[in-house]
Amino acid sequence: MQPPLKSLDYFQKSYDIRVGQLKEKRVRGTKIIGTFCLFVPDEIIFAAGADRLVLCGGRTDTIARAEQSLPRNICPLIKSSFGAVVDACCGGNLSCAHVQLVDVVVAEATCDGKKKMYELLPEYLPTYVLDLPQKPGSPEAITYFLSELRKFGTYLEDLTGNAINEEQLKKEINSSNETRRLLHRLFDMRRCDPPPITGSEVLQVMQKQFFLSPDQFREGIRQLCEEMEHRIPPARSGPRIMISGCPMSAGNTKISDIVEKKGAVIVVEESCTGTRSFWDLVEEDKEPWTALAERYLRIPCACMTPNDQRISHIVDLARRYHVDGIVYYTLQFCHGYNIERLRVQKALKKEKIPLLAIESDYGDSDVEQIGIRIDAFLEMVS
Amino acid sequence: MQPPLKSLDYFQKSYDIRVGQLKEKRVRGTKIIGTFCLFVPDEIIFAAGADRLVLCGGRTDTIARAEQSLPRNICPLIKSSFGAVVDACCGGNLSCAHVQLVDVVVAEATCDGKKKMYELLPEYLPTYVLDLPQKPGSPEAITYFLSELRKFGTYLEDLTGNAINEEQLKKEINSSNETRRLLHRLFDMRRCDPPPITGSEVLQVMQKQFFLSPDQFREGIRQLCEEMEHRIPPARSGPRIMISGCPMSAGNTKISDIVEKKGAVIVVEESCTGTRSFWDLVEEDKEPWTALAERYLRIPCACMTPNDQRISHIVDLARRYHVDGIVYYTLQFCHGYNIERLRVQKALKKEKIPLLAIESDYGDSDVEQIGIRIDAFLEMVS
Numbered sequence: 039m040q041p042p043l044k045s046l047d048y049f050q051k052s053y054d055i056r057v058g059q060l061k062e063k064r065v066r067g068t069k070i071i072g073t074f075c076l077f078v079p080d081e082i083i084f085a086a087g088a089d090r091l092v093l094c095g096g097r098t099d100t101i102a103r104a105e106q107s108l109p110r111n112i113c114p115l116i117k118s119s120f121g122a123v124v125d126a127c128c129g130g131n132l133s134c135a136h137v138q139l140v141d142v143v144v145a146e147a148t149c150d151g152k153k154k155m156y157e158l159l160p161e162y163l164p165t166y167v168l169d170l171p172q173k174p175g176s177p178e179a180i181t182y183f184l185s186e187l188r189k190f191g192t193y194l195e196d197l198t199g200n201a202i203n204e205e206q207l208k209k210e211i212n213s214s215n216e217t218r219r220l221l222h223r224l225f226d227m228r229r230c231d232p233p234p235i236t237g238s239e240v241l242q243v244m245q246k247q248f249f250l251s252p253d254q255f256r257e258g259i260r261q262l263c264e265e266m267e268h269r270i271p272p273a274r275s276g277p278r279i280m281i282s283g284c285p286m287s288a289g290n291t292k293i294s295d296i297v298e299k300k301g302a303v304i305v306v307e308e309s310c311t312g313t314r315s316f317w318d319l320v321e322e323d324k325e326p327w328t329a330l331a332e333r334y335l336r337i338p339c340a341c342m343t344p345n346d347q348r349i350s351h352i353v354d355l356a357r358r359y360h361v362d363g364i365v366y367y368t369l370q371f372c373h374g375y376n377i378e379r380l381r382v383q384k385a386l387k388k389e390k391i392p393l394l395a396i397e398s399d400y401g402d403s404d405v406e407q408i409g410i411r412i413d414a415f416l417e418m419v420s
Numbered sequence: 421m422q423p424p425l426k427s428l429d430y431f432q433k434s435y436d437i438r439v440g441q442l443k444e445k446r447v448r449g450t451k452i453i454g455t456f457c458l459f460v461p462d463e464i465i466f467a468a469g470a471d472r473l474v475l476c477g478g479r480t481d482t483i484a485r486a487e488q489s490l491p492r493n494i495c496p497l498i499k500s501s502f503g504a505v506v507d508a509c510c511g512g513n514l515s516c517a518h519v520q521l522v523d524v525v526v527a528e529a530t531c532d533g534k535k536k537m538y539e540l541l542p543e544y545l546p547t548y549v550l551d552l553p554q555k556p557g558s559p560e561a562i563t564y565f566l567s568e569l570r571k572f573g574t575y576l577e578d579l580t581g582n583a584i585n586e587e588q589l590k591k592e593i594n595s596s597n598e599t600r601r602l603l604h605r606l607f608d609m610r611r612c613d614p615p616p617i618t619g620s621e622v623l624q625v626m627q628k629q630f631f632l633s634p635d636q637f638r639e640g641i642r643q644l645c646e647e648m649e650h651r652i653p654p655a656r657s658g659p660r661i662m663i664s665g666c667p668m669s670a671g672n673t674k675i676s677d678i679v680e681k682k683g684a685v686i687v688v689e690e691s692c693t694g695t696r697s698f699w700d701l702v703e704e705d706k707e708p709w710t711a712l713a714e715r716y717l718r719i720p721c722a723c724m725t726p727n728d729q730r731i732s733h734i735v736d737l738a739r740r741y742h743v744d745g746i747v748y749y750t751l752q753f754c755h756g757y758n759i760e761r762l763r764v765q766k767a768l769k770k771e772k773i774p775l776l777a778i779e780s781d782y783g784d785s786d787v788e789q790i791g792i793r794i795d796a797f798l799e800m801v802s
Contacts, residue, residue, distance in 0.1 A: 107762055149532050150759075157727075178567040189558075373536060376494070377490060
């Protein structure tokens with residue numbers, strides 16, 4: 039086993055610095071926005087002089103709190119996120135330092151579970167919800183989403199007292215694109231055989247993008263890319279696996295960890311904590327609001343219908359990263375990704391790329407069983 | 421027990437007549453549209469000279485067929501509907517005469533499960549999907565939905581070869597409103613104590629509205645209202661129960677039957693097979709497309725956020741129908757209605773109206789357990 043990449047320490051160390059930064063910002067009157075999803079454009083938040091962190095929960099310990107009101111049979115991410123809010127706002131001591139750093143929540147009408155959970159949030163935190171058209175292809179859908187983004191802009195202007203000007207918005211777009219380009223540079227190196235970094239390492243880095251400041255995160259990725267570019271190729275290798283499906287929020291690394299402990303190497307993640315977060319850039323030469331509406335509505339989340347662009351993206355990634363097999367990951371009770379699996383599987387069958395479907399929650403009770411299934415899968419694709 | 425209402429026979433007899441009518445229409449070139457949801461306006465379909473029937477499945481026997489591809493842990497209505505399509509289009513003999521009467525399916529982006537199931541339909545039947553904004557309150561949402569309705573109109577014009585003119589559309593609006601007024605007349609009589617009709621009887625009638633022709637259905641409701649207006653009040657009475665929640669499609673009368681077998685009387689159903697299907701009329705003096713967009717987007721389905729209008733509607737109905745208790749019905753794994761229950765329950769608590777939550781599928785295995793819970797609930801509210 040190769041020694042871990044030194045630059046990964048940067049991300050660990052940045053955590054406390056960021057907490058301090060956010061606390062200080064709040065004292066100085068900066069509004070901190072909590073979000074739950076990639077569909078809320080960071081660029082608009084930053085252009086309004088606010089800051090943001092993503093509140094999606096990957097921890098199991100807040101779920102019991104959520105289940106005091108939410109149904110048991112909904113996705114663990116929703117329960118974990120809601121439980122963290124309830125706990126933090128009702129003087130609990132479970133976690134979640136992040137919730138307490140936030141002034142308002144900005145959510146979006148994505149999946150049924152999240153959409154309805156958001157209706158319960160205003161009891162704990164001021165909540166603003168962006169609507170999303172669900173058939174993203176048409177000009178009318180772009181127009182509708184654009185109107186939602188502009189309303190959101192006005193909401194932020196009222197909240198922060200700062201006007202959002204076009205120049206600032208363009209600056210934020212360029213800056214977010216810079217992050218996206220760096221992530222492409224990082225992910226490109228994973229095409230090597232063997233790749234210079236493990237999937238578990240990348241996942242932990244990707245989870246940090248939702249908490250660190252953009253500057254901090256970019257600096258970390260820059261250091262990481264530089265170190266990787268000069269790294270001696272690791273001795274270890276194994277079947278090249280793509281993870282595809284639901285997000286793995288901070289605290290949840292279960293499936294990636296099992297896959298790599300079993301001797302495979304994850305070379306790419308098609309998920310909100312993988313390619314979906316950075317793949318497409320925002321057009322820089324366009325009117326910025328329209329460019330944002332177009333780019334964000336293109337995010338191939340399973341809440342969109344039909345989601346053909348996701349399916350062709352998965353096939354492209356499988357080729358580009360020389361993937362031996364795909365582990366399709368569904369958070370338990372996530373109907374969107376669960377049903378969409380059928381179309382993904384069909385497309386991959388044509389390409390002769392095997393797929394293993396795993397549906398799981400945040401608990402430990404299925405770790406052994408998943409391990410056995412992954413063992414069998416890796417034997418098959420080796 | 422009072423003898424059953426004679427007019428109910430009308431609905432039974434109409435079934436075969438309607439099947440014959442649809443077959444004949446198809447021979448003559450009329451296009452038959454299969455729909456799955458209240459959000460697709462019948463008026464537009466009829467104004468294009470097409471006919472329609474609703475394909476939502478309430479039967480358990482098509483579910484096994486669906487589970488050959490769909491995940492097990494999604495709602496039984498979705499599985500039953502999909503199974504019927506697969507079975508009918510693959511030469512199965514389970515059912516479903518209805519699917520074979522249909523030329524195309526027109527679906528809508530409501531819940532996650534349906535939305536993703538629709539993506540699998542084109543393999544079996546031509547499928548058109550209407551988008552729905554999910555935050556229905558804003559003028560921009562109306563504009564977007566209006567554009568979706570107009571596109572749908574154009575699609576129907578191409579399909580049928582008939583132009584949709586404003587006059588015809590207005591005529592269809594008036595005619596659908598006439599049905600809605602008749603249903604108000606029927607439901608109003610259920611405010612009596614005891615009501616002149618049982619909930620199980622009403623449910624079977626309401627399920628027919630999705631299959632019979634509008635003329636047939638109106639005639640049946642007219643006869644039924646007249647008979648009820650002259651009926652001797654039934655001797656039987658019991659706690660007055662409202663059913664609220666998910667639709668009960670033809671074939672599924674499980675919960676209503678149990679509730680009334682246990683001695684209660686259902687006086688109103690707040691569901692797609694109850695008030696949601698007819699409560700609001702379309703404005704007749706308005707530009708018809710806009711009037712349709714406004715009325716249909718007001719349907720208080722749990723796919724909308726926030727769905728405050730549903731909650732206040734439930735409270736209104738509970739008062740208007742002098743309800744002793746509410747049975748809140750969720751189809752298993754329906755996140756929307758399941759999570760929305762919390763807000764409904766809170767509103768009802770203020771009104772001191774007890775609620776019993778039941779989540780169930782189409783199987784028989786929980787009939788005894790549900791019976792015991794309903795027994796206890798009725799004892800409490802009596």
